[in-house]
Amino acid sequence: MSKHNIRVTINGVPHEAQVDARLLLVHFLRDQLGMTGTHIGCDTTHCGACTVVVDLEPVKSCTMLAVQADGAAIITVEGLERDGKLHPLQEGFCQEHGLQCGFCTPGMLMTAYGLLSQTERPTEAEIRHAISGNLCRCTGYVNIVKSIQYAAALPR
């Protein structure tokens, strides 16, 4: 198994690591760096629990190799809170009851983060389209949509 040296910036912190060529980004984050906020819910890129933001684009980290992230700037759920202040999306999910078991939540937050960084005030239809690659079994999505609208209305 060939090994590769990679450099990635995660939540503003530079990391250097040696990884197997086949190591998935999600396993790099979870198993190698111990950042377990990013979850795994399927093997086929459907559920979105593993979504992280790579160079400002939401990416399913189960479908990206760690070596492909070489040189990238990654934001994970652990990086949303800054200086002890929650991100508006985190506030929104609490206020609008946008989560129940919490398993899909990190992926939902990161997908929404990607959406709001490109669309300041998305419509309900745009929000539903944006999160359609993230499955939630608990909430029925209604309150997730409201949570993202809540965040969109706050100054960011």
Add this chain to the structure above:
Amino acid sequence: MAPHTTFEVGGLGHSIKRKEDPRFIRGQGRYVDDITLPGMLYLDIVRSPFAHAKITKIDADRALKVPGVLAVITGETLAKYNLHWMPTLMSDTQMVLPTEKVMYQAQEVAAVIATDRYAAADGVDAVEVEYEPLPVVVDPFKALEPGAPVLRTDKKDKKDNHIFHWEVGDRQGTDAAFAGADVTVSEQIYLPRIHVASIETCGCVADFDRVNGKLTVYMTTQAPHAIRTVVALVAGHVGLSEEKIRIVAPDIGGGFGGKVPVYPGYVIAIAASVVVGKPVKWIEDRMENLQADSFARDYHITAALAAKKDGKITGLRIKTLADHGYADAAANPSKFPAGLFSICTGSYDVPHAFAEVDGVYTNKPPGGIAYRCSFRVTEAVHAIERMVDALAQKLQMDPAELRFRNFIPPERFPYTSALGWEYDSGNYAGALKKAMEKIGYADLRREQAEKRQRGELMGIGISSFTEIVGAGPSKHFDILGIKMFDSCEIRIHPTGKAIARFGTKSQGQGHETTYAQIIAEELGIPAAHIQVEEGDTDTAPYGLGTYASRSTPTAGAAAAIAARKIRDKARKIAAHLLEAAEEDLEWETGRFFVKGVPQKGKTIQEIAFAAYTNHPQGMEAGLEAVNYYDPPNLTFPFGSYIAVVDIDRGTGMVKIRRFVAVDDCGTIINPMIVEGQIHGGLTMGLAPALFEEIQYDEAGNIQGGSFMDYLLPTAMETPAWETDKTITPSPHHPLGAKGVGESATVGAPPAIVNAVVDALAHLGVTHIDIPITPEKVWRILKDNGVAE
């Protein structure tokens, strides 16, 4: 109902924010796969490509040469410890790993232990297994035919594939009702095999401490205590004694019934940890989860209603064939092989009813768990709600009107049904009226008539369901002999804060918040000051766990009773502190005071401090209580749902335009959480109605064993649910609460099916099996010459 407490105290009726959320929104939840222990090994499983085959050879040589692979475990390995078979929750038996043959596709065949998950997967690929295929039985009807291959050859005297026959009701009376009926209707209704597919799959970290002989298992389980006892029963003979077993259910990423059973992977991981003396992690992937874990439904129902001309129902008859797969591994109470299917008379005053269910073995994964519903209640509700519509259609009567004519009226509660249940409380007409007003039923019917003139397809569907949840009274309900009570233990600390532990286990329901609210209501200690813990069998009192909407009816009641015991002791302490007689004290939220002298009182916090610093002589110090609550009856939540659908004549696509849900779960603890539960339940009702089905081909190959083919609704397919409520408290629950987590999953599918059938009724359609795919609808449209 206005809350009795301030928002700061946060008792019943307040939408306080969830205590769980701060960790989840930061990615700081702790799920099983987040747990890493020093020296931990990884387990991965070799699975069968065949649905029925003899295993002639398992060759592990190549696998053992894979870097990082330490061991390959087979049925022969486990047989040395007599751990290759295990009991199911229904007292059947199930293989952990096979020694002779496999019985379903994706069955566990061998396990690889390795130093990391990639090496374990490499090892799985390298294990060579030789099979000799055997005849496969997929169709449960064919499984019962004479000459069908007998599947359970491990059972000495088994000569067929029949598991059980169960019947309830008055056969003769029902036959007479049908003989004397003005009108009868009958339908074949198939509720296909589906899978709960919680977004977190199943898994565990088994950690056996050889020095102390203690086994700790971090596990995705909804019922940690029951699992501990099962492990002690299964593995007692190899030295795993119950006091040395600790089951920890950490944060659980959704359960819905799928995390009640004991799967072979858990047992293999435990055995591996005991054998190698190191922690072993097993996390199944999504395909393993969908292909091998317990399924729900798979009920082939024939239902018939008898009625008078005016629509008054006189009889209900149901015959069902239940496909249980290779083992009867359903998660039902022991005495109920078909669960609570006998709730099938629904919300209606049906004078005569008879129901029978036969269970059968096939070459499919074992199961028969709930899919976010109480033991087969969804199947029962689907049958009666479909049949009521079929009867309305035959009588050319409005389905709402037919329901009003047959509802059990409010004054008849408690009501004993023809199949023997005592319904606690209900106001069915009230809920349906509210739903009809909210959605504008009369206007929608006018719109539908106009659209039909123009050839447009629009349908309106009603479901007025009654659930039966909160198992249960110990006289009827047990699992493997353990009575289905549940528990709460509360300790009040000297500073007036509290910790409360429960025998249940939240999987997203928000117990840390709602249980704290119950105690806040009873004691006046702010919910923010009450720490709720569940899921660790070393610390929590014994309980049967969270499923079947039983947490609030059982453990929630235990919390109220335990808190009231604490209040009783607090009264004695207050009397001592105030130098007053106990009977002269009056309680208001959080405080005892002397009657007529309101300024002379002691707060619960002052009393708590005194319980440790200044308690009366002769009284034990401390302020704590435990309650094991055995409910006197089940609870019967209900509701009325109305769906409005539009059908595309070009594609057969069903679009849900509106969906109004009026629920009644009795007293509400946290309205925000209740609404969230209903939203989620509705979406898990939509899912099987339109999308989800696990099928098998004739060779027993699973069709759709990944999220590529097994379609969970996304935000695009899920409508903006509209919810409302009525409140009819349960007369026997200490708080009047009934449970709500599953109502919507039970009630939603027939509303959607009824709406689609209503849209197509003028074409002569009387029933469509779920999932109602565009293809099914398009074929109906094409056959009737109305497809575009």
